[in-house]
Amino acid sequence: MSILIVTESYFGNTSTIAESVAEGITEVLGDGQASIITAGETGTALPAGLTAVIVAAPTHDFSLPNPRTREQARGKGAATSTTRGVREWIEALQPVAGLQVVTIDTSTKTPFTSGTASKTAYKLLKKRGFTDARRGPSFHVADIPGPLLDQELLRANQWAQGFARSLSD
Structure with a gap:
């Protein structure tokens, strides 16, 4: 099995979640089964032989960046030069x-959220023809630059383990 995790991150929170997801997958499926790449480093064609793709992005203005x-993130101290994101x-x-694609995101936790990066990514993937796309969880940050809320890394790892088990069933 081979799972590709495609990320976009500005303050490091989404990258940290992606690393925890990769660790959870590795704990279930073994070394070399999960790899992480940024959206800016990827091409327009996915590598052959993938079992699944996980798309991870931060929520900006209730959507994908x-x-x-x-530019607003850079103005708030984000360390990035990315012009091409998720x-x-x-x-x-x-x-x-037929390729399974799951979208996840980082976002601030609010009682009501009208949109998230994972919701937007899911809709775009479906529109592009990814019939087996679905939304995964949001992982929460305390504020725009972070940090991640307590237990979010553990929650990401546990979610990834469950996802990996579902692939091997």
Whole structure:
């Protein structure tokens, strides 16, 4: 099995969640079964032989980051030079029928959320022809730059273990 985790991160929170997800997958499926790459480093075609893809992005303005929100993040101290994120990657991505794709995100925890990065990514993937796309969980940060709330790394790891087990059933 091979699971690719595609990330976009500005303050390190989404990258940290992706690492915890990769560790959870590795704990279930073994070494070398999960790899992480940024959306800016990926091409428009997914590698052959993937079992699943996990797409991880931060929530910006109740959606996926875009050029305006990336600039705002840089203004708040984000260390990045990325111009192509998950949104642009999905828009250019060649669909793979039958490939499981799960979207996750980081976001602030609020009583009511009208949108998240994972919801937007899911909709874009479905529109691109990824018929087996689905939404995964949101992992919460205390504020825009973070940090992650207590137990979110553990929750990400446990979610990933369950996801990995579901692939091997």
